[in-house]
Amino acid sequence: xxxxxRVWRQRRPDAAGAFADYDLDxxxxxxxxxxxxxxxxxxLTLGGEEPIAFDHDCREGICGSCSLMINGxxxxxxxxxxxxxxxxxxxxxxxxxxxxxxxxxxxxxLRDLIVDRGAFDGIIQAGGFVSVxxxxxxxxxxxxxxxxxxxxxMDAAACIGCxxxxxxxxxxxxxxxxxxxxxxxxxxxxxxxxRARRVLGxxxxxxxxxxxxxxxxQCEAVCPKSISIGFIARMNGEFLRAAxxxxxxx
Amino acid sequence: xxxxxxxxxxxxxxxxxxxxxELKLVNPANKRRxxxxxxxxxxxxxxxxxTLAEAGYNVKCFCYQDSPRRAHSxxxxxxxxxxxxxxxxxxxxxxxxxxxxxxGDFRSREANVYRLAEVSEAIIDQCVAQGVPFARxxxxxxxxxxxxxxxxxxxxxxxxxxxxxLLLGAYQALERQIAKGKVRMYPRTEMLDLVVHDExxxxxxxxxxxxxxxxxxxxxxxxxxxGGYVNVxxxxxxxxxxxxxxxxxxxxxxxxxxxxxxxxxxPTCIPVHGDYQSxxxxxxxxxxxxxxxxxxxxxxxxxxxxxxxxSERDYFLExxxxxxxxxxxxxxxxxxxxxxxxxxRGVAHGxxxxxxxxxxxxxxxxxxxxxxxxxxxxxxxxxITGDDPYRTAMKIYPAPHYSMGGLWVDYDLMSTIPGLxxxxxxxxxxxxxxxxxxxALMQGLADGYFVLPYTIGxxxxxxxxxxxxxxxxxxxxxxxxxxxxxxxxxxxxxxxxTVDDFHRELGRLCWDYCGMSRERGGLAKALExxxxxxxxxxxxVKVTGAGEExxxxxxxxxxxxxxxxxxxxxxxxxxxxxxSCGTHFRKEFQTAEGEARRNDEDFTxxxxxxFTGDGNAPRRHVEELEFENVVPSQRSYK
Numbered sequence: 044x045x046x047x048x049r050v051w052r053q054r055r056p057d058a059a060g061a062f063a064d065y066d067l068d069x070x071x072x073x074x075x076x077x078x079x080x081x082x083x084x085x086x087l088t089l090g091g092e093e094p095i096a097f098d099h100d101c102r103e104g105i106c107g108s109c110s111l112m113i114n115g116x117x118x119x120x121x122x123x124x125x126x127x128x129x130x131x132x133x134x135x136x137x138x139x140x141x142x143x144x145x146x147x148x149x150x151x152x153l154r155d156l157i158v159d160r161g162a163f164d165g166i167i168q169a170g171g172f173v174s175v176x177x178x179x180x181x182x183x184x185x186x187x188x189x190x191x192x193x194x195x196x197m198d199a200a201a202c203i204g205c206x207x208x209x210x211x212x213x214x215x216x217x218x219x220x221x222x223x224x225x226x227x228x229x230x231x232x233x234x235x236x237x238r239a240r241r242v243l244g245x246x247x248x249x250x251x252x253x254x255x256x257x258x259x260x261q262c263e264a265v266c267p268k269s270i271s272i273g274f275i276a277r278m279n280g281e282f283l284r285a286a287x288x289x290x291x292x293x
Numbered sequence: 294x295x296x297x298x299x300x301x302x303x304x305x306x307x308x309x310x311x312x313x314x315e316l317k318l319v320n321p322a323n324k325r326r327x328x329x330x331x332x333x334x335x336x337x338x339x340x341x342x343x344t345l346a347e348a349g350y351n352v353k354c355f356c357y358q359d360s361p362r363r364a365h366s367x368x369x370x371x372x373x374x375x376x377x378x379x380x381x382x383x384x385x386x387x388x389x390x391x392x393x394x395x396x397g398d399f400r401s402r403e404a405n406v407y408r409l410a411e412v413s414e415a416i417i418d419q420c421v422a423q424g425v426p427f428a429r430x431x432x433x434x435x436x437x438x439x440x441x442x443x444x445x446x447x448x449x450x451x452x453x454x455x456x457x458x459l460l461l462g463a464y465q466a467l468e469r470q471i472a473k474g475k476v477r478m479y480p481r482t483e484m485l486d487l488v489v490h491d492e493x494x495x496x497x498x499x500x501x502x503x504x505x506x507x508x509x510x511x512x513x514x515x516x517x518x519x520g521g522y523v524n525v526x527x528x529x530x531x532x533x534x535x536x537x538x539x540x541x542x543x544x545x546x547x548x549x550x551x552x553x554x555x556x557x558x559x560p561t562c563i564p565v566h567g568d569y570q571s572x573x574x575x576x577x578x579x580x581x582x583x584x585x586x587x588x589x590x591x592x593x594x595x596x597x598x599x600x601x602x603x604s605e606r607d608y609f610l611e612x613x614x615x616x617x618x619x620x621x622x623x624x625x626x627x628x629x630x631x632x633x634x635x636x637x638r639g640v641a642h643g644x645x646x647x648x649x650x651x652x653x654x655x656x657x658x659x660x661x662x663x664x665x666x667x668x669x670x671x672x673x674x675x676x677i678t679g680d681d682p683y684r685t686a687m688k689i690y691p692a693p694h695y696s697m698g699g700l701w702v703d704y705d706l707m708s709t710i711p712g713l714x715x716x717x718x719x720x721x722x723x724x725x726x727x728x729x730x731x732x733a734l735m736q737g738l739a740d741g742y743f744v745l746p747y748t749i750g751x752x753x754x755x756x757x758x759x760x761x762x763x764x765x766x767x768x769x770x771x772x773x774x775x776x777x778x779x780x781x782x783x784x785x786x787x788x789x790x791t792v793d794d795f796h797r798e799l800g801r802l803c804w805d806y807c808g809m810s811r812e813r814g815g816l817a818k819a820l821e822x823x824x825x826x827x828x829x830x831x832x833x834v835k836v837t838g839a840g841e842e843x844x845x846x847x848x849x850x851x852x853x854x855x856x857x858x859x860x861x862x863x864x865x866x867x868x869x870x871x872x873s874c875g876t877h878f879r880k881e882f883q884t885a886e887g888e889a890r891r892n893d894e895d896f897t898x899x900x901x902x903x904f905t906g907d908g909n910a911p912r913r914h915v916e917e918l919e920f921e922n923v924v925p926s927q928r929s930y931k
Contacts, residue, residue, distance in 0.1 A: 054842070093837045093838050100365070101367065102574070104676075128677065130676070172469045175422045178419075183435055184435055189433050196426040197458075231424050233422055233423070
């Protein structure tokens with residue numbers, strides 16, 4: 044396959060970036076998208092140019108490192124698929140691919156296609172956990188959890204924290220990411236004692252860095268784990284209940 | 294120096310509880326006076342960082358990823374073992390201990406393995422309390438599945454994402470401590486060397502992977518939780534960033550490296566499909582619960598799998614090992630697959646693959662049950678290969694997956710450098726010559742949650758009031774300048790070959806001569822060729838860019854440079870171990886049926902290697918293994 048690539052190149056966080064054009068004429072349809080970039084990078088290196096920097100690690104769609112906008116869509120055209128699991132057979136010979144980093148004020152570009160997603164860790168720090176110290180747990184089967192609840196919690200917990208939801212959202216909102224963790228821990232009995240404090244804290248942290256949600260639902264469409272926006276509704280319910288129970292100051 | 298395992302005296306079942314009582318404690322008010330460095334934020338490192346911080350210690354935690362949530366533990370699919378005996382099928386601490394020692398082909402320390410089995414139950418309790426959404430039965434109880442090397446169901450799982458869910462549990466506990474200010478997290482920061490002074494580990498030198506800044510960090514103790522080294526093979530199931538640099542640098546500073554030749558080849562991975570291939574993808578071992586492994590009886594059969602009649606299929610694992618069938622341990626399954634491919638009966642690209650077939654399981658259980666159990670794995674397979682496993686058999690082939698070898702540690706998980714602890718896959722401690730499925734998660738969390746937090750206090754309490762070595766001390770300056778010199782050297786070679794090109798060649802050498810089967814001649818050849826390749830690397834590698842910026846080529850180059858040295862030690866260890874055991878299969882040492890033949894008389898020991906300087910042969914030390922509670926036997930899964 045022959046492909047024409049337009050790739051965002053940016054040397055430093057404070058430097059101006061621009062698109063650079065590359066032609067590839069030996070792309071195999073069996074390659075993964077990142078392997079295609081590997082091949083380009085080998086060529087660039089041998090030609091004395093610096094390779095394109097991009098985040099990647101497990102290449103199995105689970106670590107959440109990879110983060111590319113491909114022709115304007117986070118993780119490219121295939122539903123429920125992270126960039127690293129996207130294969131070149133998805134594209135046609137002669138295609139032009141525009142490859143950009145996540146675009147969001149909350150995710151500043153560090154170099155080329157790499158962004159800083161530290162704001163996500165900040166949301167988890169604001170309450171995305173159960174406060175249970177090592178050693179203080181009770182017997183695992185003491186609290187039964189119905190299979191439907193466990194399955195629903197797992198649906199939410201599948202989030203890989205890649206940031207596609209934010210990147211695709213016209214508002215740069217992080218509702219889907221936040222709601223996934225809020226929901227997982229609200230559904231499970233272990234998370235209930237802190238549920239009010241958790242949702243208030245996490246939503247506050249989220250709103251400090253990210254935009255507001257206005258139900259575009261593009262997050263769900265690009266989520267590599269197909270996490271449902273139903274969890275956002277659940278989070279809003281959690282938030283409302285917690286906020287109404289709070290003293291006026293909150 | 295003699296290797297003292299420090300295994301406590303007394304009966305096996307009481308060793309750990311007695312030892313916990315004998316370990317010196319640090320009182321809560323004093324814990325906050327100590328600083329501990331933890332390198333790595335996977336299951337072992339993340340769990341240790343959170344637990345030490347909860348106890349009151351000040352922790353600095355480092356990871357190369359942009360967030361601790363991305364460590365490669367996240368990719369573990371199938372599950373985690375624990376001897377809960379919820380299935381009422383005869384499981385017990387002793388049975389889990391026995392299965393693990395046997396699975397490791399009697400090359401692990403009894404006392405360590407028993408402790409691992411003992412704490413396995415508390416791990417499940419802890420993870421459930423954190424909100425890990427394990428699979429449940431309709432009655433609300435935890436569900437279990439079976440894994441290789443066991444005849445009981447003791448594996449707890451969260452769909453095919455168990456590692457992810459356990460890691461996120463540890464990560465959330467860690468983030469909680471970061472928010473409290475008890476842990477300082479350093480993401481995108483890579484440890485490039487260890488600082489040893491007065492024969493004690495005092496800190497590390499790191500590179501900030503965004504700014505390129507070289508920095509020193511000091512502490513009262515250093516913990517390495519940096520994972521395994523099978524990326525030495527280039528193609529493996531490990532994440533692209535997984536590397537051996539931290540443990541290798543520690544080895545060069547005096548930590549002994551134990552059993553480097555014990556590398557696990559996982560039987561169920563997606564076969565190689567081309568030269569540009571960057572990694573291999575694992576399909577969970579849990580698939581072997583219901584999938585049947587076979588190849589055509591005739592060599593060169595080019596029909597599609599569904600066209601091959603039952604009478605022309607060889608279910609070779611079921612045939613050779615009727616008792617365990619498709620659930621034999623990984624080393625045995627991998628070797629059997631290689632054997633049928635060597636006979637020309639392989640089925641994928643280059644004849645290097647076997648079928649993993651769900652046709653019978655779908656007929657027996659229905660598509661919905663199979664989808665429920667393995668749906669996400671089937672989807673992943675289809676995404677990568679374009680084939681739908683509900684309709685056609687999967688193709689699989691073995692791939693490097695895990696290293697049982699690692700830095701030598703005593704019962705307290707301390708290396709031969711006082712104050713340097715090694716936990717998780719980075720150490721050698723619990724799996725002997727082969728690791729059973731669903732035991733890596735168990736060991737990582739056991740070390741991080743329940744072992745290290747006790748044992749490290751004993752060391753720290755002996756250094757009360759001394760305080761960390763200041764980073765302006767000459768010991769730090771010296772190491773920093775070595776690190777800078779190395780980076781400058783890599784950047785200044787200006788050769789004609791890329792880092793990946795060298796890495797690929799190294800990987801091929803390791804796979805050909807030190808992979809699934811090994812023999813004297815091949816290993817000797819590898820020991821000639823690896824130094825030659827290493828020399829050519831330092832003469833001809835091309836690393837673009839500068840040191841003081843985000844530079845992925847430079848990161849890779851440093852790691853590959855270390856793999857070039859580690860590979861040699863791995864082959865040397867494989868050559869010296871003149872027996873077959875577990876995953877280490879030497880062609881010269883096999884039974885008439887082609888099974889591994891151990892040499893218990895000469896090799897019932899751990900080989901621990903000491904660095905003696907560049908250009909010198911490393912020194913081999915031995916820790917004898919004593920079996921008081923199990924009798925080493927020829928492993929039989931027939």
